[in-house]
Amino acid sequence: MATSSFFRKPLVINGNVLYDSRIQPGPMEGVMNPLYCAAMNELGWVESWITPFLRLTVGVPKQVKLLQFLDRYIQKSLPIVVQLMGTDAELMGETAYEIYKLHDSKKINIRGFDINCGCPSKVVLKNGSGGTLLKNPALIASMVKSIKKHLPSVPVEVKIRTGFDDPSESKTIIPTICDAGADLLHVHFRTVSESYRKIPDGLERLQQAVELAGDVPVFGSGDIYTPDDAQKMVDETNCAGVLAARGLLKDPFLIQRVLNPSQKNEDKRKEFFRTLQKAALELPKLPGKGGFMEQAACLFGVPDPFFKKLTKLSVEEIVALDV
Numbered sequence: 001m002a003t004s005s006f007f008r009k010p011l012v013i014n015g016n017v018l019y020d021s022r023i024q025p026g027p028m029e030g031v032m033n034p035l036y037c038a039a040m041n042e043l044g045w046v047e048s049w050i051t052p053f054l055r056l057t058v059g060v061p062k063q064v065k066l067l068q069f070l071d072r073y074i075q076k077s078l079p080i081v082v083q084l085m086g087t088d089a090e091l092m093g094e095t096a097y098e099i100y101k102l103h104d105s106k107k108i109n110i111r112g113f114d115i116n117c118g119c120p121s122k123v124v125l126k127n128g129s130g131g132t133l134l135k136n137p138a139l140i141a142s143m144v145k146s147i148k149k150h151l152p153s154v155p156v157e158v159k160i161r162t163g164f165d166d167p168s169e170s171k172t173i174i175p176t177i178c179d180a181g182a183d184l185l186h187v188h189f190r191t192v193s194e195s196y197r198k199i200p201d202g203l204e205r206l207q208q209a210v211e212l213a214g215d216v217p218v219f220g221s222g223d224i225y226t227p228d229d230a231q232k233m234v235d236e237t238n239c240a241g242v243l244a245a246r247g248l249l250k251d252p253f254l255i256q257r258v259l260n261p262s263q264k265n266e267d268k269r270k271e272f273f274r275t276l277q278k279a280a281l282e283l284p285k286l287p288g289k290g291g292f293m294e295q296a297a298c299l300f301g302v303p304d305p306f307f308k309k310l311t312k313l314s315v316e317e318i319v320a321l322d323v
C-alpha cells in the first residue's frame, strides 16, 4: 500500500507477504514476514503500518498475545492501524479498547483500527467473517459503532471489496458503513467471488465507491504494480490514496518510485535482498530459511536461477552470500 504527495495520508503498507505453499506449507499463513518488516523499517520506507488481520474468536486476546502480534510493526515506533477480523461487534469494540490501552501503557503509537470485510479465504468465509460480512452491512455498521462507543476519538477504517457476488451491492454497503461513522474506507475493486481474477471495470467500480462514500475518504486497492497504475487510479477514480499489496511484494521499491517519479526504473531487487540480509543479522534471532525463500519467491519468482541457488543454501550461507 503506497502513498505519495498527491495522497492525503502518509505511506502505509497492507497485506501479508505472498505465501507460496510450494515453499513452506502450513505455518506461515496470515503472518507478515518479519524479515520484510525489518527491512522496510531499516530503509525507513514506511511511515505507518496497517497490520494484517487479528482474528477474534471467543474472547479478548491476552495482552501477551497482542504484544506478540504487534511486535514486528512497533520496532521503529511507527504509527500503526490494527486490523481486526471477527463476527461479534461487541467483542471487536472490547478488543479495540484493550489494544488501545497499550497506546498509553506501552507507548505504542496506535493510529486507529481497521475492520477486515474483504478477505476471500475459504476458512475465513466459512467462519462468517472477512468478506462474508459484506452480506450483512448492518453488522459491519454495528462493528464500527462498537469501536466508536469504546474509543470515541480513535479513527475507525473499514476494508471492503465492492460486494460479495456483485459490485452493485456497494450501493448499500458503502452508505451503511459511512453512516455508521467510519472515518476511511479501503476498497479493493473486486468482489469476494471474483477472488483475484482479472476484471475489466475495476477503476469504474472504484470511482463509484468514491462517489458513494461522499465525504469519507476512500483508498483504492487492486492491481497496483507501477507508479503509473497508482497515478491512473487516483486520476480516474478521485480516490484519496492507493494501496499496493502484491505489487509491493514483487517490487519493494514501488513506493519510492511512486514518491519520486523521476527515479530511474532500475531493477533493484538484489539491493533489497541485501537489506534483508542485513536486517536478518540485526534481528534478536536469525530467522528461519523460510522467510528468505518466501521473500525471494516474491522478488524473483520461483523459476529464477537466484531463487534456485538459494534453495541449496543454509540460512547462515544465505545471510553471508555476496549478492
Ligand SMILES: Cc1cc2nc3c(=O)[nH]c(=O)nc-3n(C[C@H](O)[C@H](O)[C@H](O)COP(=O)(O)O)c2cc1C
Binding pocket: 014, 015, 016, 017, 018, 019, 051, 052, 053, 083, 116, 118, 159, 188, 221, 222, 223, 224, 243, 244, 245, 246, 247
Ligand atoms: C498474501 C496477501 C495477504 C493479504 N492480507 C490482507 C490482510 O491481512 N488484510 C487486508 O485487509 N487485506 C489483505 N490483503 C489484500 C490486499 O490488501 C489487497 O486488497 C489485495 O491484494 C488487492 O490488491 P493488490 O492487487 O495490490 O494485491 C492481502 C493480500 C495478499 C496478496
